[in-house]
Amino acid sequence: MTSLHDCPAPAKLNLFLHVVGRRADGYHLLQSVFQLIDRGDTLHFDLRGDGRVNRTTDVPGVPEESDLIVRALRRLADAYQERHGRAAPGIAVAVEKILPMGGGLGGGSSDAATALMAANHLWQAGFTDAELMDIGLPLGADIPFFIYGQTAFVEGVGEAMQPVEGPDCWYVVIEPGVSVPTPAIFTAEDLTRDTKPVRIADFPAAHLLNEFGKNDLQAVASRLFPPVGQAVEWLGEYGAARMTGSGACVFCAMPGEAEADQVLGQVPGNWRAWKARSLKRHPMKSLLQNNEL
Structure with a gap:
């Protein structure tokens, strides 16, 4: 397989969001229920032959080098090389962006999570969901949730999750x-x-x-x-x-x-x-x- 097209990156809603404390390093301690919804961005992935990771579409206000998608994939490529002893295959990403930035819907984090899941599959990298979550967490606290992939009671800075029954509505x-x-x-x-x-x-x-x-x-x-x-x-x-x-x-x-x-x-x-x-x-x-x- 050399491509994965029409990959969904759904939005999330915080059904509630409580700030219950603050760590010594300044990070806030949260509690929330994250709910996935059936609206989101769509991503397309094609393997490259030169080992490069790049975004082929323009996203207004988001330079390629600062895009969470590109940063997440480069972290995955580093982990791939460390595990397999060779450079990761390259990958090109096209993004159909409909979720607003600064909207609280987790759009950028969802895009990055979908990219990690897609590249892990295309590269046959063999990383577990837990490992992908560890790769994504330093880039954004919401990324692990999207890899977790189900309605969740979320605590800490966003990394501690338990499944919970959400509404059908x-x-x-x-x-x-x-x-x-x-x-x-x-x-x-x-x-x-x-x-x-x-x-x-x-x-x-x-x-x-x-x-x-x-x-x-x-x-x-x-x-x-x-x-x-x-x-x-x-x-x-x-x-x-x-x-x-x-x-x-x-x-x-x-x-x-x-x-x-x-x-x-x-x-x-x-x-x-x-x-x-x-x-x-x-x-x-x-x-x-x-x-x-």
Whole structure:
């Protein structure tokens, strides 16, 4: 096999996000439930004969050398050489980007995770998911989750995961039109960092209306980027709306597609909005397992 095309890189939603402490090195300790949804970027991979890793498409605002995809693949190539005693085959990546940057949907991390899974398969590198997670973690705390590939109760800085039953529902997601830089949120003086820890058993199975917990980052993001708060307020008329990640996207669970369509029809024209269904498993895993790519 010399190529893998149409590889999915799905987005995630944080069904809640609590900041429960801070380590001595400055990293924040979090608790969250990460939920995959059926909307995301699409990646295409082709083996090269010269050992190089490169991106063949332009991603506005993301130079190739700083792209998480390229950085993750180069880390994998180093690990490949160390394990196999020879240089890794090269690989070219094309990206169809639809997820917004600074949206809290994990788009860049998801792209990197899909790239690691695809290259591991194409190169026949033989790394386990746990090893791929270790390769990706230094680049982004969300990368291990996407390799883990199922709804998860997440703790620590994002590296400790346990499977949890998530809701089977549709979501309406609003992009408020701003890009929220994560460091600006986590360095804010008014960020709450002492939420009482919860247990995985506290998270209600298949919780639909998303009334469990809160997003501790939402108040800060709404203050710094008012369109986030405006989207939360508007969407909150239809259910328990909240921001995902460090922002800026805002979501609300709906019991079915018809209800999601009804809300979408009311969204003000100055916002981009869309619907997505919850996923129980990363689609890339099924495609690789069944050799459907």
